[in-house]
Amino acid sequence: MKRRLDGLIWIGLGVSLLLALFLSPFASSSPDGLEKVAETRGFLEKGEGWKFWKYAPFAEYAIPWIKNEKVSTALSGLIGTLAIFFIAMGIGKLIKRSTAQKALFLMILSFSLSSPAFALRPLTTDDAYTVERGAFQLEAGVDTTRQDNHDREYNPGLTLTYGLLEQLDLGIGSGYLFFDPKEGKRENGLGDTELKLKYRPIDEKDWIPSLAISGMLKIPTASKSKGLGSGQTDFGINAIATKKIAERWIVHLNLGYTFIGENGVNNEMNYSLGGQFILTDKWALVGEVVRINNLNGRHGDDPLSGLIGTYYSIKENLILDAGVEIGMNKAAPDFRITAGFTWLFKP
């Protein structure tokens, strides 16, 4: 006999929500056991002024902009209870699934490009701007690349960036890679995952550009045996300057250095110059030149490429884009076509 579970789940969730909504505002506000001991045994002050994590949206079970204490507690409890329900269910689902499905789920969760992600799409050149505090930026795109030797790559990816502070954001990006070589076996699998922290200490003012620095950590989630990745962790730093140089022109300059984890592979320097030409309040043209120097003394090995593209903002927080990158020497891909969107949202 298989009894339906739904009923009980809804009852359980209902009871929990009612507890949070109607009982939590009337909970005792006396110190709890540990606080009382800390107070009477004189070590309470050890925890004061020592908050490591300052960004809890509902600190002390309150919604900051709701002044009524009881309403504030009740609503924060309601939000927390619902959030926990979905988080625990999501994690339960993740655990239940087989490994292959887990990988697929993670991929959908945090896709991106294995080529430098986190850019102002469709540019690979980064801008000095950071995502507004508390807001998310989701960038999604599909790349089609043909290498100089006519190997092809198809690469859908996602990057999610969160504004930790007004001038600091944190992004995670990964993607799925379909590798279709001219000779040999086709492969596909999860690409590498990149974590990036970007900090903008200086805002544009008069002749001074916006300046930012970012640190990137490449976690080798791509399969080495399939040849989709190096299997090694890379670390990079990037200095970024963004300047509005005329009414319709914004330029971005990047100078970066990447420590490559793979044995026998040189570290890389990269420099790129990107520009945006604003056509209307919704539409812009973009372009860039990217040079990577692999520091082996032979400039023929250093990829040089240029990209032209466009973006169109269909809503204030949703931008569609497309671009074509053309390799200018043999080390760079023949071409890369990319299309995607950027979505900004604030929960």
Add this chain to the structure above:
Amino acid sequence: MHIPDGFLSNGINAATFAISVGACTYGVRRVNRNFGEKEVPLMGVTAAFIFAAQMINFPIAGGTSGHFLGAVFSSVLMGPWASLLIMTIVLIVQCLGFADGGLTALGSNIFNMGIIGGLGGYGIFFILYHLSGKSRKGFFFALAVSSWLSIVAGASAAAIELAVSGTSPLKVALPAMAGIHALIGIGEAIITTTAVSLILKTRPDLVISFAKKGALHEKTA
């Protein structure tokens, strides 16, 4: 007994964090083996209930309050390893979303409440239940004792961590923490037995540590 930032030393935080990560990793693998369709929403609703119930502080003697923990409750319902994961999720959300419990003390809080309270409490429950010959009375007796003990043991673990961190000497912290939490534990025992008996009345098949007994086991297949 959510420990805030600043009470514990880096060494204690690092050690309990490592133990907690290890236990959760093992927990994921254990739960993965016997997780089915019905356990997923149950995990969600159990975690939601524990979070909501933990918000409701009840007054105890001397201007102090306590609240439900739910570690034994969830382990009796869903098994000890699923319970550890549920407690961990609740603690992480409380820490990051509600500034309840410090970020640096997260490992210690998971250790005290999830591992000592949850896994340890379930161990006590399991032993007592089996010693009692798996009767209904024995089940509730084991439930009451183990949920009370989960609070006292978790608080004692916190006291030991405070002492090792040099925050408060053991002979001060341990009796104080254990004493207050012996009272809070009574509340834990009452809420746990009441909640489990309500679930047993309506859906005995959902209480896995009880349903395992032959006669009461309703085959869900």
